[in-house]
Structure formats: structure tokens, C-alpha cells
């Protein structure tokens with residue numbers, strides 16, 4: 001049993017961890033001229049945003065968001081905005097990851113560094129704003145509308161998603 005844990009509380013905790021990673025990412029991106037010094041840290045952060053992070057999006061898209069169907073249309077309102085932003089974040093991350101890959105592979109040309117800076121900043125800013133909106137608008141709506149049975153179902157699905165990604 002989950003003792004009535006709310007899915008939004010779980011996601012908010014994950015958001016806190018992600019915001020910490022974004023702060024680190026911002027610091028590292030400000031020092032791209034010191035590749036030797038930052039390479040390990042950058043590699044670790046890029047790996048997080050390449051793989052682990054998307055488990056969080058899966059939880060929202062596959063477990064939490066479908067429960068909004070009872071009271072909010074998919075194609076409009078805050079949910080549609082959140083889904084659009086997920087797409088922007090996926091696309092921006094893909095470009096950022098390619099540039100970081102080149103950089104770590106010994107191409108630290110000004111062009112590659114600029115690409116990391118531009119897409120990295122966009123990713124960081126977009127994700128910070130996105131998390132703020134989820135925490136304060138979307139999740140508040142979930143907390144208001146979801147019944148306990150829905151909360152239990154979503155928390156159960158989270159556990160399944162975690163398990164399937166751990167293997």
C-alpha cells in the first residue's frame with residue numbers, strides 16, 4: 001500500500017532533484033572553455049538528461065496526464081501546453097546532446113560551444129518554467145480533482161514505470 005501518497009508529491013520531489021541538476025548544468029555550461037576541468041561533470045549531467053530524466057516524463061505522460069481526461073480536454077488548456085513543452089524539451093535536448101557528444105569527443109570549436117550554450121540555456125530556462133507551471137497549476141488541479149482511487153492507480157503505475165526502466 002502507498003498509504004495515500006499523492007502522485008503529485010512524488011513528482012514534485014523529482015522536480016526538486018531536476019532543478020538541482022539544472023543549476024549544475026548552468027554552472028558547467030558557463031565554463032566550456034575549461035574542457036579538461038568540466039568534462040567529467042558535463043558527461044554525468046548529459047547522461048542524466050539523456051536517459052534517467054525521461055522516466056519522469058513517462059510518469060507524467062503515461063500515468064498522470066491520462067487521469068485529466070475526466071475533467072480536461074486533451075487538445076486544450078494547461079495539459080496541451082505541458083505536452084507541447086515536453087516536445088520542445090525533447091527536441092532541444094536532442095540537439096544539446098549531439099553538441100555535447102562532439103565537445104566531449106574533442107571538438108570544442110567555438111561553433112560547438114555556442115551550440116551547447118544556446119540549446120543548453122534554452123533547455124534550462126524552458127524546463128525551469130515548465131516545472132514551475134506543473135507544480136503550481138497542473139498539479140494543483142490534479143490535487144483538487146483526483147479521487148483517492150485515481151491517486152492510488154497513478155502511484156501504482158509510477159512503480160511499474162520505474163521497474164520497467166530499471167531493468
Ligand SMILES: [Fe+2]
Nearest residue numbers: 011060131134
Ligand atoms: Fe514534470
